[in-house]
Amino acid sequence: MGRYKVNAFVIRATRMTETSRVVTLFAEEFGKVKAVAKGVDRPKSKLAGMMELFNRIEAIVYKKESAELGTMSDASLSEGYPGIAENPWKFGFGSAWCEILDKTSHPDIPRPGIFTLTEEFFRILNQSESEKSGLLFWTALYRLLIIEGYAPEVGKCASCGKTEFKTPIIISLKRGGLVCGKCGDDDDTIMKLSSNSLDLLRRMNSENLENMAEESIDERTGKNAAEAILAFASYHLGLPRNLKSFKFLETLAD
Ligand SMILES: [Zn+2]
Incomplete structure (x- = not known):
C-alpha cells in the first residue's frame, strides 16, 4: 500500500453510492489517478464541494501498487475556476x-x-x-x-x-x-x-x-x-x- 500526495485537477467524478464518488484526477506527478472519495457527498464531509470538475486540489491517495483504484483520505482546494x-x-x-x-x-x-x-x-x-x-x-x-x-x-x-x-x-x-x-x-x-x-x-x-x-x-x-x-x-x-x-x-x- 502506497501513500501518494498529488497536485491534481479533477477531470471526472462519477457517483458510486449515495454519498461517495469515483474521482479521476489528472495529477502533476502521476498522470491519471482514480480514487474513491468516500462520504464526499455527506454535508459535513471535509471533502464536500471539492470534487467538482476543473478544481485543482492537493490530495492524499492510498493505493496498492497494482490496483487501478485508490482511496482518497484527505484533500484541500488549491484553485477553483467558478x-x-x-x-x-x-x-x-x-x-x-x-x-x-x-x-x-x-x-x-x-x-x-x-x-x-x-x-x-x-x-x-x-x-x-x-x-x-x-x-x-x-x-x-x-x-x-x-x-x-x-x-x-x-x-x-x-x-x-x-x-x-x-x-x-x-x-x-x-x-x-x-x-x-x-x-x-x-x-x-x-x-x-x-x-x-x-x-x-x-x-x-x-x-x-x-x-x-x-x-x-x-x-x-x-x-x-x-x-x-x-x-x-x-x-x-x-x-x-x-x-x-x-x-x-x-x-x-x-
Ligand atoms: Zn511537396
Whole structure:
C-alpha cells in the first residue's frame, strides 16, 4: 500500500453510492489517478464541494501498487475556476478538455507540459469572455499537439519542403501537415484548408493562449481550423471525435 500526495485537477467524478464518488484526477506527478472519495457527498464531509470538475486540489491517495483504484483520505482546494462552471459555453469546452485528458492520459505517466498547459487554459478560460471559449479550446488542443510532437507542419510542404502553395490548400494527416499538390497526389488522408484557416493555424502555432484570446475569428475559418486540429488529434493520438462534451456544445449551438 502506497501513500501518494498529488497536485491534481479533477477531470471526472462519477457517483458510486449515495454519498461517495469515483474521482479521476489528472495529477502533476502521476498522470491519471482514480480514487474513491468516500462520504464526499455527506454535508459535513471535509471533502464536500471539492470534487467538482476543473478544481485543482492537493490530495492524499492510498493505493496498492497494482490496483487501478485508490482511496482518497484527505484533500484541500488549491484553485477553483467558478467562471468555467457557471457559463455553459465555458463549461462545455472545459469539460471537453477534461475528456481529452482522461482519454489520452495513463496511470503513472506524468505529463508535465500538459499539466502546465491545463493550468494556463483553465486560468484564461475562467476569466475570458464566453465567445472566446472555442478559440481558446482549439488553441489549447493545438498546443497539446505541439507538446506531443504531432502539431501539423504549417510552414512548408511536410513532404518536399516547398513553400509555395496553390489553392486549394491541402493538409495531410499521414504526412503531418501541409502538402503541395504533387506530394498530396495519392494521399487518402488529406483535407482542404482555406487560406484564412491556414493563417489561423500559423498564429496558433506561434502565439500564446493569452494573445489568442484577443483575436476575433469568423465562424467559418474557426470551424475549418478546428476540423483540422481534431483530425490531427484523432489520427495521431487516437482521440475519439465524438466526445460527449461536443454533443453538449452542439445542443447549445442549436
Ligand atoms: Zn511537396
